[in-house]
Amino acid sequence: MLDPEFVKILVCPDNRTPVREASLEEISDLNQKIEEGSLQNIGGRKINDKLDAGLIREAGDRLYPVRKNIPVMLIEEAIQL
Helix, strand or coil: CCCHHHHHHCECCCCCCEEEECCHHHHHHHHHHHHHCCCECCCCCECCCCCCEEEEECCCCEEEEEECCEECCCHHHCEEC
16 A cells, blocks of 8 residues: 555646545456456556556546556556556
8 A cells, every 4th residue: 555645746647637546446356357368558568467556547547557566657557447
């Protein structure tokens, strides 16, 4: 879990809108798709590693993965929801 104060200062690098931490249910659903081999990022790369956490932008349509407690706020690494 990320520090809530830290999450408050983060924004989507694409449209500069706020992000929120993904729920356990949202992460679980995405990890199921990863296990099935059916999830890729916006850059078109298949995602093989399960997610520990993620940050979802305000519109709810994109998730930025968190790896080893570090948010990966790169547009091409985002997952379209």
